[in-house]
Every structure is written in C-alpha cells, then in structure tokens.
Amino acid sequence: MSAGELELYSTQDLVDELLRRTTFQGVIVHAKDGAKSPTWEGERVFSVRHSPSLGTEEAGRLLDAVGQYIAGMA
Numbered sequence: 001m002s003a004g005e006l007e008l009y010s011t012q013d014l015v016d017e018l019l020r021r022t023t024f025q026g027v028i029v030h031a032k033d034g035a036k037s038p039t040w041e042g043e044r045v046f047s048v049r050h051s052p053s054l055g056t057e058e059a060g061r062l063l064d065a066v067g068q069y070i071a072g073m074a
Contacts, residue, residue, distance in 0.1 A: 015049060025051050027059050027066075 006014070011034055018024050032045040050059035 019049060019051055022053070025053050027051075027054070027062055029063075 009017075011030060015028055015030060018028065027048060027050045029046055029048050032047045035044075048059075048063070050056075050062075054062070
C-alpha cells in the first residue's frame with residue numbers, strides 16, 4: 001500500500017485495521033478528532049486503544065514504560 005492510498009482512509013479505519021492484525025501487539029494513541037494541522041494549538045483530546053492480545057493492565061504498563069522512556073529523552 002502506498003502513502004497515496006493511505007490518504008483515502010480515515011484515521012478510524014486505519015486504527016481498526018491495525019487492531020485487527022494479530023501481528024500488532026501494542027497501544028495506539030491518537031487525537032480523537034484528528035489533527036487538522038501539523039502544529040499543536042489549544043487542547044486536544046486523545047483516544048487510546050490497545051490490541052486484543054494485551055490486557056488492560058499490560059497496556060497500562062506499556063504506556064508507563066513508554067512515558068518513562070520519553071521523559072528520559074528530555
């Protein structure tokens with residue numbers, strides 16, 4: 001699938017497709033209403049979804065580990 005083809009799908013469709021794939025074992029965080037511009041202005045609301053192979057606690061631990069990693073980069 002080329003980048004041009006991806007533009008034809010909504011964010012929700014892409015997230016749903018990724019979560020259907022058994023090879024995906026992770027967490028998706030995305031702007032709930034989409035990002036209409038490349039710059040961040042004002043407040044955004046995010047959605048978090050995780051693969052069915054991860055339990056809620058496992059997904060939370062994964063997000064915590066990612067958060068710690070990002071914090072250590074600053």
